[in-house]
Amino acid sequence: MKDVFITANTIISPLGFDSEANVSAIAKEQSGITLHNNISTSPCYASIIDHKKLDDAFSKIGDSKIFTKLEKMMILSLQDTISQASFSISNKTALIIASTKGNIDALNNNFEPERAYLPVLAHKIKEFFGFKTEPIIISNACVSGILAIAVAKRFLQNDYYDNAFVVGGDIVSEFTLSGFQSFQAISKKPCQPFSKHRTGISIGDAAASVAITTDTSEREAIQIIGDGSCNDANHISGPSRTGEGLYLSIISALKEANLKPESIDYISAHGTATAFNDEMEAIAFNRAKLEKIPLNSLKGYYGHTLGASGLLESIVGIHSLKNNMLYKSLGMDELGVTMPLNIIENTTKKELKTFIKTASGFGGCNTAVIFKKVKQ
Amino acid sequence: MKKQLKIIAYCHIKNNTISINGKSIIAKDKDLSFSDFVKQIYKEKQLAYPKFFKMDNLCKLAFLTSEFLFEAAKLDSKIIKHTGIVLSNSASSLDTDRKYQDTITDKDNYFPSPAVFVYTLANIMIGEISIRHQIKGENAFFVSEKFNETLIEHYASSLITNKKSSHILCGWVDMDNNNYDAFMYLVSEEGLYNYSKKIIKKTYTQN
Numbered sequence: 173m174k175d176v177f178i179t180a181n182t183i184i185s186p187l188g189f190d191s192e193a194n195v196s197a198i199a200k201e202q203s204g205i206t207l208h209n210n211i212s213t214s215p216c217y218a219s220i221i222d223h224k225k226l227d228d229a230f231s232k233i234g235d236s237k238i239f240t241k242l243e244k245m246m247i248l249s250l251q252d253t254i255s256q257a258s259f260s261i262s263n264k265t266a267l268i269i270a271s272t273k274g275n276i277d278a279l280n281n282n283f284e285p286e287r288a289y290l291p292v293l294a295h296k297i298k299e300f301f302g303f304k305t306e307p308i309i310i311s312n313a314c315v316s317g318i319l320a321i322a323v324a325k326r327f328l329q330n331d332y333y334d335n336a337f338v339v340g341g342d343i344v345s346e347f348t349l350s351g352f353q354s355f356q357a358i359s360k361k362p363c364q365p366f367s368k369h370r371t372g373i374s375i376g377d378a379a380a381s382v383a384i385t386t387d388t389s390e391r392e393a394i395q396i397i398g399d400g401s402c403n404d405a406n407h408i409s410g411p412s413r414t415g416e417g418l419y420l421s422i423i424s425a426l427k428e429a430n431l432k433p434e435s436i437d438y439i440s441a442h443g444t445a446t447a448f449n450d451e452m453e454a455i456a457f458n459r460a461k462l463e464k465i466p467l468n469s470l471k472g473y474y475g476h477t478l479g480a481s482g483l484l485e486s487i488v489g490i491h492s493l494k495n496n497m498l499y500k501s502l503g504m505d506e507l508g509v510t511m512p513l514n515i516i517e518n519t520t521k522k523e524l525k526t527f528i529k530t531a532s533g534f535g536g537c538n539t540a541v542i543f544k545k546v547k548q
Numbered sequence: 549m550k551k552q553l554k555i556i557a558y559c560h561i562k563n564n565t566i567s568i569n570g571k572s573i574i575a576k577d578k579d580l581s582f583s584d585f586v587k588q589i590y591k592e593k594q595l596a597y598p599k600f601f602k603m604d605n606l607c608k609l610a611f612l613t614s615e616f617l618f619e620a621a622k623l624d625s626k627i628i629k630h631t632g633i634v635l636s637n638s639a640s641s642l643d644t645d646r647k648y649q650d651t652i653t654d655k656d657n658y659f660p661s662p663a664v665f666v667y668t669l670a671n672i673m674i675g676e677i678s679i680r681h682q683i684k685g686e687n688a689f690f691v692s693e694k695f696n697e698t699l700i701e702h703y704a705s706s707l708i709t710n711k712k713s714s715h716i717l718c719g720w721v722d723m724d725n726n727n728y729d730a731f732m733y734l735v736s737e738e739g740l741y742n743y744s745k746k747i748i749k750k751t752y753t754q755n
Contacts, residue, residue: 173710213658272669274640279649290640291693308699309691311640312671319688326706347645350652351665400712403633403678403687409666420684424712534666535675537687 176325178394178543180256180383181487184249184341185376185474186219189229195491198499199519203473205362205374211349217362218344219376219475221245234300240275240283243296245379246341254301257383259335266333267303269294270310270320270340272479272533277345297339305333311479314442314533315401316340317380318482321541322399324384334386341379342478349375355409357446363476365443365469365501366450366515368508373444376475380484390548394490397526397544398431400424404536411448415456417538418530422460425528425540433461436542438498438527440489443469444476445503449532454509462528468516472502482531482539489527493545496524551708553701554739556715558751559617561609561730568620569740570751582728586612602663603676604644606723610635610673611680613721613730618681621734623715631734632686632713633674634703639724640670640691673721686712695720695731697748704735720752 182190186204187197197204204219211218227236230244233251246269259265271290278287286292294307308327310320317340324336342348352358352373359372384396402424404417412418426433439462441453450469457463470485477484492499500519507515525545532538560567564576564585574592576585586608590600593615600611618628644667651659666672671689678684686707690699704716719732731752735743 213655276645279646280653288642288645289638290691291638294691295693306692306696306699310688311669311691312674312687312689313669323688323703326710327702330702330706330709332702332706346652347649347668350660351648351662351668354660354662354665401686401688402684403675405678405682405684408672408675408679409662417684428710533671534669535671535673535687536678537671537675 174329174386176328176384176386176396177388178382178384178396178490179258179388179390180253181490182249182252182381183484183487184245184379186221187473189248190252191487191491195488198473198488201500201502203362203502204376205475211344217359217374219374220344221377239296240278240287242275242341242343243293246297246339247300249379249381250301250337250339253337253381253383258388259385261301261303262334263304264334265303266305266324266327266336267298267307268310268320268324268336268338269297269307270316270479270483272311272313272316272342273345273348276347277343312537313535314478315482315531315537315539316479317484318486318529318531318539318541319401320483321396321486322401322539325396325399328384328386336384337381338384338483339379339381340480340483342480343377344375359445362503363445363471364503365445365471366507366509366513367504368506370445370450370508372446374475376477378474378477378480378484380480380487382483382487392494393546393548394493395544395546396541398425398429398542401539406536408536409534411452411532415452415459417536418453418456418532419459421538421540422456422528422530425542429542431542436462436465436526436528437524438492439465439467440485440527440529441467441469442531443471445471451509454511454513457513458511463512464514466498466514466516468499468501482529486529489529489543493524493527493543496521498522551705551737553705553735553743554737555741555743556734556736556739557617557621558733559613559620560751561613566616568616582726604667606641606643606670606721607667607673607676609723609728609730610721611676613732614677614717617732617734627715628681629683630685630713631683632707632716633677633683634688634700634716634718635674636690636692636696636700636720637670637722638691638693639722641668643723643725644668695752697745708737
């Protein structure tokens with residue numbers, strides 16, 4: 173099977189409009205989550221990209237009036253990734269788009285309601301950059317972003333494409349915010365993944381993109397070496413009490429990567445900070461014998477960015493490998509799950525080679541992908 | 549090595565007609581509403597699965613299609629447990645999204661419901677099918693403007709080549725403002741019908 177690598181990457185978030193700015197903010201323990209008074213019926217913590225900053229950045233490459241907020245975020249991210257990539261768009265280049273809710277705000281804003289259809293959003297992105305293939309859209313709840321990396325890898329390994337650009341994005345909307353509120357899942361403080369004092373999620377805006385190829389000349393390349401995406405077959409909105417689907421996804425990824433659990437250097441967990449999710453993850457990581465591996469959730473920096481989160485957090489993980497840094501799991505104070513976990517309490521330097529990124533979502537979906545730093 | 553796929557069975561539900569492997573088995577009045585149509589089918593099939601009534605229309609459609617398909621395919625339960633599910637549509641969950649939006653647009657009549665919100669994700673149908681048949685295999689939900697049989701074939705074939713699944717439930721399940729269309733097929737390396745885009749396309753469009 174062909175080796176598949178992640179090369180260029182860009183994060184667009186309140187912490188910055190490129191990956192380096194984001195990672196440097198994380199190193200300083202800065203969070204994008206702040207209190208907002210105008211996004212809900214009552215004040216609410218969320219991580220939101222400032223409209224004016226976004227428009228200022230976007231106006232350098234396009235007309236900010238004709239694109240939705242999410243489209244601007246995704247296009248800005250892709251623009252940077254495409255400009256960094258070692259390949260250019262050909263008729264064997266895939267465009268893979270991951271989003272949980274897309275332009276859902278178009279159901280109730282000044283844009284045409286048709287804009288809420290994901291293929292319409294995908295077409296805007298395709299046209300902007302002149303992609304030659306039909307966009308591949310993945311909308312698989314909160315695993316969309318990480319699943320998109322697995323899908324790209326699988327398509328490249330099976331020769332359907334030579335390379336791919338993958339972009340994921342979601343925004344804080346009244347739609348998703350009110351929905352999570354109706355579940356009483358929104359935290360009254362910035363979210364605290366895995367903490368005893370956690371009371372729910374914070375949500376956030378983000379777009380992230382990567383270039384994926386079978387051909388890299390990078391001296392220190394990041395290879396995607398295993399993946400799995402299994403269902404709990406248990407409940408449509410509640411995580412499995414045994415962590416079944418996540419456990420199976422991790423085992424599938426480890427098996428493909430031909431790695432033992434102890435060879436993983438770092439876990440980038442999903443860690444939404446709801447009571448049930450974090451407990452479920454702790455159970456799955458223990459079942460997979462990963463409980464001693466340093467782990468963080470990046471939700472304390474970004475909130476839950478839905479379909480973007482897996483992609484965004486994979487990029488931060490890639491920078492962890494490149495910088496040999498384990499970043500603090502922001503919001504963690506006292507461990508609040510019933511099984512042991514090795515949560516990263518302080519940002520520390522450590523030689524890193526491999527990490528696993530996991531995510532879980534409504535519909536009982538779970539995904540795990542393993543990345544490895546290879547010298548060539 | 550790319551795998552040669554075979555089709556084990558296929559099911560199409562459209563215009564209040566259900567067909568299995570290309571033969572119509574149930575045809576109801578075309579003027580029947582979708583909810584009356586599925587209620588009749590549920591009753592006649594004696595399904596006894598109360599969760600069905602909690603589902604949104606998209607999930608009901610996906611659920612029923614998979615019921616008929618699994619019945620026709622007669623797979624071993626061990627195989628079913630590891631079956632991959634790769635579904636797609638055009639409108640994602642917009643049919644239910646609009647209903648949910650109606651509960652939050654008017655601030656004087658604001659009643660967001662978790663029971664509706666949970667169905668504002670198209671991949672929930674994969675979850676419902678997985679729960680019904682205890683399927684813990686690979687999952688993916690794709691969105692495309694029209695049924696893209698090539699995309700689904702490539703992904704199914706990749707899952708088999710990469711040894712992630714041996715059998716895959718593929719298909720298109722779309723529900724948008726009372727228009728619906730469901731077409732599902734089970735593929736593996738062994739099956740009754742040779743896989744070809746032509747067959748899929750022909751079967752999908754013939755009803």
